Amino acid sequence: MPELPEVETVRRGLxxxxxxxxxxxxxxxxxxxxxxxxxxxxxxxxxxxxxxxxRRAKVLLIDLSTDYTLVIHLKMTGQLVFRAKDVAxxxxxxxxxxxxxxxxxxxxxTFDFADGSHLYFNDQRKFGxxxxxxxxxxxxxxxxxxxxxxxxxxxxxxxxxxxxxxRKAKSPIKAALLDQTVIAGVGNIYADExxxxxxxxxxxxxxxxxxxxxxxxxxxxxDVMNLSIEKGGSTDRNYVxxxxxxxxxxxxxxxxxxxxxxxxxxxxxxVKFKAAGRGTxxxxxxxxxx
DNA sequence: CACTTGACCTGTCCGC
DNA sequence: TGCGGACAGGTCAAGT
Numbered sequence: 001m002p003e004l005p006e007v008e009t010v011r012r013g014l015x016x017x018x019x020x021x022x023x024x025x026x027x028x029x030x031x032x033x034x035x036x037x038x039x040x041x042x043x044x045x046x047x048x049x050x051x052x053x054x055r056r057a058k059v060l061l062i063d064l065s066t067d068y069t070l071v072i073h074l075k076m077t078g079q080l081v082f083r084a085k086d087v088a089x090x091x092x093x094x095x096x097x098x099x100x101x102x103x104x105x106x107x108x109x110t111f112d113f114a115d116g117s118h119l120y121f122n123d124q125r126k127f128g129x130x131x132x133x134x135x136x137x138x139x140x141x142x143x144x145x146x147x148x149x150x151x152x153x154x155x156x157x158x159x160x161x162x163x164x165x166x167r168k169a170k171s172p173i174k175a176a177l178l179d180q181t182v183i184a185g186v187g188n189i190y191a192d193e194x195x196x197x198x199x200x201x202x203x204x205x206x207x208x209x210x211x212x213x214x215x216x217x218x219x220x221x222x223d224v225m226n227l228s229i230e231k232g233g234s235t236d237r238n239y240v241x242x243x244x245x246x247x248x249x250x251x252x253x254x255x256x257x258x259x260x261x262x263x264x265x266x267x268x269x270x271v272k273f274k275a276a277g278r279g280t281x282x283x284x285x286x287x288x289x290x
Numbered sequence: 291c292a293c294t295t296g297a298c299c300t301g302t303c304c305g306c
Numbered sequence: 307t308g309c310g311g312a313c314a315g316g317t318c319a320a321g322t
Binding site for chain 1: 291292293294295296298299300301302
Binding site for chain 3: 189
């Protein structure tokens with residue numbers, strides 16, 4: 001589900017909503033979603049104040065006053081939804097919300113704050129997780145050691161972008177884009193959208209792409225992700241922001257989930273096929289393999 | 291080492 | 307209506 005723009009949208013929402021709140025109680029169901037030792041939870045999470053909400057790649061980092069951090073990956077269907085004290089749901093709730101009363105059957109972890117508000121970690125497919133780690137150890141975990149640069153950072157250049165792909169010469173470009181060790185945060189939606197923008201076929205080998213191809217891809221990827229953040233991310237199925245509301249980028253998508261519809265650039269019918277193990281959408285006229 | 295495939299889970303949708 | 311199979315936005319371990 002959530003790629004960089006969705007996780008960033010959640011981060012911004014939580015940054016507004018939970019900093020300064022004090023964790024009072026935590027309950028969880030499967031240890032797969034919350035594999036933390038009870039003693040650590042008691043010592044470093046209960047009673048802690050939230051001091052910051054950060055993001056690296058698709059990972060959320062909620063910093064605590066105990067110098068511990070909640071490291072959270074939403075994977076495909078994870079949601080982090082804040083609810084103020086005594087908010088009634090049901091009749092009259094906004095129709096841009098996907099979820100009602102919480103907790104529900106997908107709730108894996110519930111954080112109760114001292115002021116009566118709550119944070120719910122929902123995850124239908126149980127791929128996601130919440131791990132409590134010392135803040136100083138977060139950069140040392142395997143994922144953080146291997147993950148590539150943030151593509152939206154101001155100092156990330158087209159030259160650096162191109163350089164990151166050098167060792168993937170024999171990969172199809174889509175597989176390389178999805179590889180988190182090359183560039184951070186790209187998932188299936190923005191891979192398809194940026195490749196369409198750059199007029200590159202997803203199965204073109206990285207090694208045959210020109211500098212100009214990479215330049216176009218760099219700008220398209222950044223444009224598409226920035227636009228999505230502006231629109232609050234993409235809600236295809238499950239994604240919601242920190243207030244439980246949908247994002248609207250999908251309304252602006254040019255190829256993703258638009259199979260059978262005309263290409264906005266040339267009118268050719270968009271087709272869907274499998275590439276890099278994932279559903280892939282292209283305009284067969286704009287994105288030629290050879 | 292680099293690349294591809296299957297597994298992890300639950301829910302939904304589509305065809306028979 | 308019921309049932310089986312395919313598919314879903316991510317990542318890792320195992321395979322080639």
